[in-house]
Amino acid sequence: MSFKAIRIDKDEQGYRAGLADFAEADLMEGDVTVAVSHSTINYKDGLAITGKSPVVRRFPMIPGIDFAGVVESSSHADWKAGDKVVLNGWGVGETHLGGLAQKARVKGDWLVRLPDAFSPAQAMAIGTAGYTAMLAVMALEAHGANPQHGPALVTGAAGGVGSVATALLAARGWTVIASTGRAAEADYLKSLGAAEIIDRAELSSPGRPLGTERWAVCVDSVGSHTLANALAQTKYGGAVAACGLAQGMDLPASVAPFILRGVSLLGIDSVMAPQARRREAWRRLARDLDVGKLAAMTQTIPLAGAMQAGRDILEGKVRGRVVVEIG
Ligand SMILES: NC(=O)c1ccc[n+]([C@@H]2O[C@H](COP(=O)([O-])OP(=O)(O)OC[C@H]3O[C@@H](n4cnc5c(N)ncnc54)[C@H](OP(=O)(O)O)[C@@H]3O)[C@@H](O)[C@H]2O)c1
Incomplete structure (x- = not known):
């Protein structure tokens, strides 16, 4: 038995990704087999598909760090055939065969029940990007931040x-820059709820250790100078949630915002986040995210379109989210 998948190989012929037939017998160990209906293209999937960064640690690999689908068979106590599930991270699409495929076999401990509020397609319109945005908002709230403290900056906003961070923060009453x-x-x-738009060039070059205090919090998906400048312009006692590296993995910053303004830098990891935090993030997404806004930020492509979408996301050409309809 075989199924359709995106397959990445790396050998003497080089690094390549393409649509292929994958033998079910070659799926990796796991106690739950899922018929995948939808996956997505996240930034990391673009890195995996193009080979631009060494995120793939095993070959052949099926990329796809997230998926939604229906349990086909299970020997895990929590899951039975017919259950609707979502998976984000855990090394899927990096070290374990991933979601850009008609089938996935994974550990039942990695799965989250699909919230009633979402169809599988909507869950993947959120995807790991949107779930990470929610983790960032939760971290800022746990820090004690609230909209009375000042505006919220979102970098890499489009x-x-x-996009999801903008919609979530605006829905919670934040003035979003x-x-x-x-x-x-x-x-x-603006349709997602942003009050003000700034040119990312304001933040992407080397800046001063401290600048004018402009925002109380920030969700940063860009890293590098952008994160350093976001920190330098955060108000006294504020916090920045760092979740990405679209500009770079470096952080050319000083300690000035931390020791002179009590600013906090909150690290956000979606891949190994514990189950309780994941379930809470999905519960909050179901409560706080306007599905109308979600539709406005989403385009849908077939599985065969994954390679082009992977290249596009690294070039910053993708607006919002890309859902892959597996079919
Ligand atoms: N921590 C985690 O667990 C986790 C989870 C998911 C994603 N991430 C990371 O978060 C980042 C965003 O992921 P995503 O899926 O949202 O990717 P994405 O859709 O490509 O968004 C990244 C955005 O960053 C901006 N950008 C791109 N290149 C830039 C540059 N050179 N300088 C400044 N801004 C730039 C662009 O926004 P504008 O066009 O609006 O400027 C781009 O749309 C990635 O680095 C990804 O690896 C981390």
């Missing part, structure tokens, strides 16, 4: 994490 390199997306970002 991307996946940024959206930083983007795409001026043409200003109306889109």
